[in-house]
Amino acid sequence: MGKWVKEIALGGALALLVLAVILGFDLTVFLFPLSIAALGAMVVSSRGGLGPRFSTASLATGESSAVPAVTFSDIGGQETAKREFLEALTFLKDSVRTRQLGIRPLKGVLLVGPPGTGKTLMAKAAANYTGSAFVAASGSQFVQMYAGVGAGRVRQLFKQARALAERQSKTSAIVFIDEIEVLGPKRGKNTSHMEYDQTLNELLTQMDGVESEHKVQVLVVGATNRADLLDPALLRPGRFDRIVQVDLPDKAGRLHILKIHAASKPLADDVSLETVAAETHGFSGAHLESLLNEAAICALRDGRSEINQSDLRDATEKVMLGERSSRTLSKEERQRVAYHEVGHAVISELVRPGSVASITIVSRNRALGFIRQSQDDQYLYTKDQLLQAIQVYVAGAVMEEMVFGQRSTGAANDIEQAVDLAKRMVFSGLSPLGIVSPDLPAAGLSTTIAQIIKEQEEAVEVRLTGRKQEIEAITRRLLEEESMGGEDFRALLQRKRVS
Numbered sequence: 001m002g003k004w005v006k007e008i009a010l011g012g013a014l015a016l017l018v019l020a021v022i023l024g025f026d027l028t029v030f031l032f033p034l035s036i037a038a039l040g041a042m043v044v045s046s047r048g049g050l051g052p053r054f055s056t057a058s059l060a061t062g063e064s065s066a067v068p069a070v071t072f073s074d075i076g077g078q079e080t081a082k083r084e085f086l087e088a089l090t091f092l093k094d095s096v097r098t099r100q101l102g103i104r105p106l107k108g109v110l111l112v113g114p115p116g117t118g119k120t121l122m123a124k125a126a127a128n129y130t131g132s133a134f135v136a137a138s139g140s141q142f143v144q145m146y147a148g149v150g151a152g153r154v155r156q157l158f159k160q161a162r163a164l165a166e167r168q169s170k171t172s173a174i175v176f177i178d179e180i181e182v183l184g185p186k187r188g189k190n191t192s193h194m195e196y197d198q199t200l201n202e203l204l205t206q207m208d209g210v211e212s213e214h215k216v217q218v219l220v221v222g223a224t225n226r227a228d229l230l231d232p233a234l235l236r237p238g239r240f241d242r243i244v245q246v247d248l249p250d251k252a253g254r255l256h257i258l259k260i261h262a263a264s265k266p267l268a269d270d271v272s273l274e275t276v277a278a279e280t281h282g283f284s285g286a287h288l289e290s291l292l293n294e295a296a297i298c299a300l301r302d303g304r305s306e307i308n309q310s311d312l313r314d315a316t317e318k319v320m321l322g323e324r325s326s327r328t329l330s331k332e333e334r335q336r337v338a339y340h341e342v343g344h345a346v347i348s349e350l351v352r353p354g355s356v357a358s359i360t361i362v363s364r365n366r367a368l369g370f371i372r373q374s375q376d377d378q379y380l381y382t383k384d385q386l387l388q389a390i391q392v393y394v395a396g397a398v399m400e401e402m403v404f405g406q407r408s409t410g411a412a413n414d415i416e417q418a419v420d421l422a423k424r425m426v427f428s429g430l431s432p433l434g435i436v437s438p439d440l441p442a443a444g445l446s447t448t449i450a451q452i453i454k455e456q457e458e459a460v461e462v463r464l465t466g467r468k469q470e471i472e473a474i475t476r477r478l479l480e481e482e483s484m485g486g487e488d489f490r491a492l493l494q495r496k497r498v499s
Helices: 002-022 026-048 079-093 095-101 119-130 151-167 196-210 251-262 271-278 285-301 311-319 331-351 383-404 409-427 444-467 468-481 486-493
Strands: 054-058 107-110 133-138 170-178 217-224 242-245 356-360 369-371 484-486
Touching: 026 331, 054 484, 079 095, 079 119, 079 217, 079 242, 107 119, 107 356, 119 133, 119 170, 119 217, 133 151, 151 170, 151 196, 151 217, 251 271, 251 285, 271 311, 285 311, 285 383, 311 356, 311 369, 331 369, 331 383, 331 409, 331 444, 331 468, 331 486, 356 486, 383 409, 383 444, 409 444, 444 468, 484 486
Parallel strands: 107 217, 107 242, 133 170, 170 217
Antiparallel strands: 054 133, 356 369, 356 484
16 A cells, blocks of 8 residues: 555656746755755665565474575585584573573574575575574665765664564574675775774674674574685684584585485486486585486486486586577698597596596587596695606697697687696695705796606607507597597507407
8 A cells, every 4th residue: 555655746846847847936945955855765665664674484383484494405515514513503402501501602603604505595494494484684774875884784783683583482592694804894994984894893893792782592593605804803702612524515415405405306217316426526515406407407308207427427527617698610620629539538547547437529518528527535645646647637738739730729728727736736845856945936826837748748758659459439529429428438548450
């Protein structure tokens, strides 16, 4: 009803304005006061006076605003993070026992990790686990050009969380602030005005004010992928008491996530989620969910009722590099790309048997072709392993030079990766220079990097020269079929030579 009253009033005002102009009234004298009134209305609206500014959600069943029934068992690949987070939530869930032990209630938990690793899901699971009211906000909602607006919204957020908990007859509330680095950056960085600092100061005050005199205990859960931007006062004990690292999942975690998202999807008998988990190193939970969704779309597009391994392979490539490109290569460019990718694949298989998952010369996004590798999670690398990785990166360019007499710009990204690895060797004390200072002169660093890469290029050329027959057979097949699985590739690489 209120909506219609506003529209009728606005229409009537416009009609009177038009009538006044027709009758010859001078309206310029009203422009200044009208402008002031409009500006005041804008400020009131920005301060949150015209309605709620934050997303509230109820845990009561049957309500349209209910928090999704996310539990910690629905979150895969984060066992360490979940264990640490659950311990912090125990103080909120079992407040009577914690008070008996003299434990001060935790005021904040900061979830730090790359995008798509499940930080928001963990906050929702926390609300369900503790039976708390749940209020969500984004850091960008607190920053405005008007002084005092951000601080007012922080107060509104905490007030709204307590009010929601009281309406739902709950003794605790969880305030989730996503992208908290926008709300709590290091003070003094924004010298043009103090709005950022005032907003952060209000958040610090509110977190300090979460004490036992309030009937509702509030736990602030923040999420960020840039913890280095946060003000130190926000990170000290007594505000964010726990910092939980939510990292990218390892192979076992990826398999767990795939099983969770595949539970509602029909999979063919040839599907191996273990293989997919091994071939998706560096994927976040969001990537893996998207992968299975894209695989289902592939099956739908082909009119099939089940998802097969080929769908998963195509979906993996799409998530990694994007949709297939419509660009058309010349015959020579196509051959060059094929030899380039086969060079990468052959060296990868020789230095680490079983590592090649697939090879393709189908263009996707900016990549004209690529090989996909399966690898175990590894956190430490020896000198030999780094040199082998450099060999894989330079193999494409060396292969081009061996076949066509010169290299192309297609190896630019490969060379960049090889240089990064060589630089890593230098500053890890694994180069001929031994242990060096971080301020090593640029000339010495450049010479050493060039020496490392040159030696690996020579080693790659020797290895590729001894596999010419196999390389020709693999390249012919790749040019015919455009894509090749790892098993087919290995069968051609390991076949006996014709005498």
